[in-house]
Structures are given as structure tokens and as C-alpha cells.
Amino acid sequence: MRILLLFALATLPAAAHAAPAWTVLPLDARGVDPDAAATFRDLLVAELGARNGADFIDGPRACNDLPCARDAGGEVGAGVVVFGRxxxxxxxxxxxLTVIDTAAGRTLSQQRMSVDAVEDLEKVASRMAQAIHDGRDLDDTVELGTVTGAEVEPDRRREGKSGLELRIGGVTPVGEAYRSGFGILVDLGYWYEARDFAIEPRVGWRGTAETDEDESYGQVAIDVGAHYILTRGDFAPFIGLGGGLRWTYEERRNRISAGQVIQLESNDLELDSAWAPGVFGRIGVLLFRTYSLRVAFTVDYDVTFVDLHGLGAPQTVQAGVGVMF
Known part of the structure; x- marks a missing residue:
């Protein structure tokens, strides 16, 4: 009698800490061959058992919600229930798939995955079992040999409209720089347009309009602009910001005096040039946006951060019309 009592006491803690039994309920098959669903369930049981070493009990019926699954698990004495479709x-x-604790009614894991071939269900069973056992996301369980056909297909992306852009217009200097006055601009760019924004890298020239004047200025601009398009119709206002690197020069006559008793004066042409960064802000309107050929009217305020002839940064207002091919 004493020997039996000691044996019972020795085995009691082990029984109290035994791992709970699991059950994988029959899976609800909607538009899928029932035999394929049953085979997937068998594969899932084998994969889970290989990882957690638990005892598996046959489930009595399929369930689509937690109360039903909890009742089914209680009927067969399973501590953990796996159900799904x-x-x-x-x-x-x-x-x-959903995994629940039968006693507490608590969800332990939820997994979902799509495949485009029934043959990939074997890989899904392996990866779902790994995700359930480790408490990880399915994306973290991918390995060589378990990648499904649906995962190697490229993601769908929205296409934008892109093409070359030619822009011409006028330049009006602001402030002391560019004394020779009104100029012209020519831009050649690449216009990439999405639903609500556009990106525009460009190379452009701004220069003096009067070619017979001694004084002149010019600029080569290498810029990138980003624009927010306010509407999606054929009359679409937009705003933008951009900047880049510019090579700028200005040739102007400066009065030079020499001597104290006898003064000599001259108005020699002086050339000053430099590479410098610059920025611009833009407002505009995009016409014929729903067509392949679009037209944009724009007004820019442009600043180049260079000091030519000691007169500060050249600033201009630029107005132009651009055509996107």
C-alpha cells in the first residue's frame, strides 16, 4: 500500500504538467475539393506534431467561429483547438486557420495565406505549422523549398504617365543682379506623372534676350522638381518645389576710377561666374491631363545662391509653357 501511494505521489506532478492535447477540426471547404481539404488537414497535423510533440485527437466536426470550436474541443477533451477553412x-x-485555448477561449494564433495551385498546400501546411509553433508571421517562415507560386509573382503597381517635356518662356530679374533685364528660358526635362503628384528632372538655359547688348547673363540649370497636382481633371492646378546645381555668369559694365589729382574713369566689361546651388517654387496649371499630350503653364520664383559682382544672389521670376509628350 505504501509503495502504491509513493508511486501515485511521484506521478502526480508529471500528470499535472502534461502538455494539453490538440485537435485539428475538419476544415470547411468552400469551392475546394473536399479530399484536398482533408489531405491538407492531415499534413497540418503531421507538421504540428513534429514540432510540438503533442497528442492529437480527431475533431468531431468543422467550425467557423470560436464558440463552436471551443465546444468541439471540450467534447473531445482537447486543450488546444485548430479550426479554419x-x-x-x-x-x-x-x-x-485560427488556434484557440479551449479552457480560456483565448485566440493563440491566426494565420492566412493564398496560393494559386493546390499543390502548394503542402508548403502552406509546413509554414503555417512553423508560424503557429514559433508565434511568428508567415512571411518570416519562408525558406528555400517552401516558396509558393503566388509569392514569386510580381506585385501589381499603379502605372504613371511619363515622357519628355519641352518648356520655353521668359525671365524677369528681381533686385540688382542681371542688370541687362528681360531674358528667355528653354528647358528639356523628363515628366513623370502619377495620380496626385509629378516628378520632373530637367536641364535648362536662362539667358539675356537682347543679343546686341554688351551686358549679358546666362545660366545652365540642372534641377529636380516635385509637384502636387490638386485635381484629376483636364484643368488641374498644381504647386511645386525644386532645386539643383547651376552654372551662372553675368557680364556687366562697372565704373572704375583711378587717381586722386587726376582721375581716370572707365566702364570696362567685367565677367563673374560660378557654380552654385539654387531652388525654385512653382505654381501652374496642367491642361488636357487625361490625354497623352499635355500642356502646362507655370510661374516660378527662382533663387541661385551665388554672389556675382558683390550684388547678392540672383533672383528671377520665370513664366513659361511646357508640352509633355
Whole structure:
């Protein structure tokens, strides 16, 4: 009698700490071959058992919600219940699994994955079992040999409209720089347009309009602009900001005096040039936006951060019309 009592006491802690039994309920098959669903369930049981070493009990019926699954687990004495469905959606099969604690009614894991071939269900069973056992996301379980056909297909992306842009217009200097006055501009750019924004890298020239004047200025601009388009119709206002690197020069006559008793004066042409960064702000309107050929009217305020002839940064207002091909 004493020996039996000691044996019972020795085995009691082990029984109290035994791992709970699991059950994987029959999976609800919607538009999927029932035999394929049953095979997937068998694979899932084998993969889970290989990882957690638990005892598995056959489930009595399929369930689609937590109360039903909890009752089914209680009927067979399972501490953990796995239930879910395989549903056809177009050419894809969507696999959904939920794992619950029968006693507490608490969800332990939820997994969902889509495949485009029934043969990939074997890989899904392996990866879902790994995700359930480790408490990880399915994306973190991918390995060589377990990548499904649906995962190697490129993601769909929205296409933008892109093409060359030619812009011409006028330049009006602001402040002391560019004394020779009104100028012209020519830009050649690449216009990439999405639904609500546009990106525009460009190379442009701004220079004096009067070619017979001694004084002149010019600038080569290498810029990138970003624009927010306010509407999606054929009359679309937009705003933008941009900047880049510019080579700027100005040739102007400066009065030079020499001597104290006898003064000599001259108005020699002086050339000053430099590379410098610059920025611009823009407002404009985009016409014929729903067509392949679009037109944009723009007004820019442009600043180049260079000091030519000691007169500060050249600033200009630039107005132009651009055509996007």
C-alpha cells in the first residue's frame, strides 16, 4: 500500500504538467475539393506534431467561429483547438486557420495565406505549422523549398504617365543682379506623372534676350522638381518645389576710377561666374491631363545662391509653357 501511494505521489506532478492535447477540426471547404481539404488537414497535423510533440485527437466536426470550436474541443477533451477553412477566390485558394485555448477561449494564433495551385498546400501546411509553433508571421517562415507560386509573382503597381517635356518662356530679374533685364528660358526635362503628384528632372538655359547688348547673363540649370497636382481633371492646378546645381555668369559694365589729382574713369566689361546651388517654387496649371499630350503653364520664383559682382544672389521670376509628350 505504501509503495502504491509513493508511486501515485511521484506521478502526480508529471500528470499535472502534461502538455494539453490538440485537435485539428475538419476544415470547411468552400469551392475546394473536399479530399484536398482533408489531405491538407492531415499534413497540418503531421507538421504540428513534429514540432510540438503533442497528442492529437480527431475533431468531431468543422467550425467557423470560436464558440463552436471551443465546444468541439471540450467534447473531445482537447486543450488546444485548430479550426479554419479553405475557400476558392477566383483562381486562388485562401487558407485561414485560427488556434484557440479551449479552457480560456483565448485566440493563440491566426494565420492566412493564398496560393494559386493546390499543390502548394503542402508548403502552406509546413509554414503555417512553423508560424503557429514559433508565434511568428508567415512571411518570416519562408525558406528555400517552401516558396509558393503566388509569392514569386510580381506585385501589381499603379502605372504613371511619363515622357519628355519641352518648356520655353521668359525671365524677369528681381533686385540688382542681371542688370541687362528681360531674358528667355528653354528647358528639356523628363515628366513623370502619377495620380496626385509629378516628378520632373530637367536641364535648362536662362539667358539675356537682347543679343546686341554688351551686358549679358546666362545660366545652365540642372534641377529636380516635385509637384502636387490638386485635381484629376483636364484643368488641374498644381504647386511645386525644386532645386539643383547651376552654372551662372553675368557680364556687366562697372565704373572704375583711378587717381586722386587726376582721375581716370572707365566702364570696362567685367565677367563673374560660378557654380552654385539654387531652388525654385512653382505654381501652374496642367491642361488636357487625361490625354497623352499635355500642356502646362507655370510661374516660378527662382533663387541661385551665388554672389556675382558683390550684388547678392540672383533672383528671377520665370513664366513659361511646357508640352509633355
Amino acid at each position: 479553405l475557400a476558392r477566390l477566383g483562381r486562388n485558394i485562401v487558407v485561414t
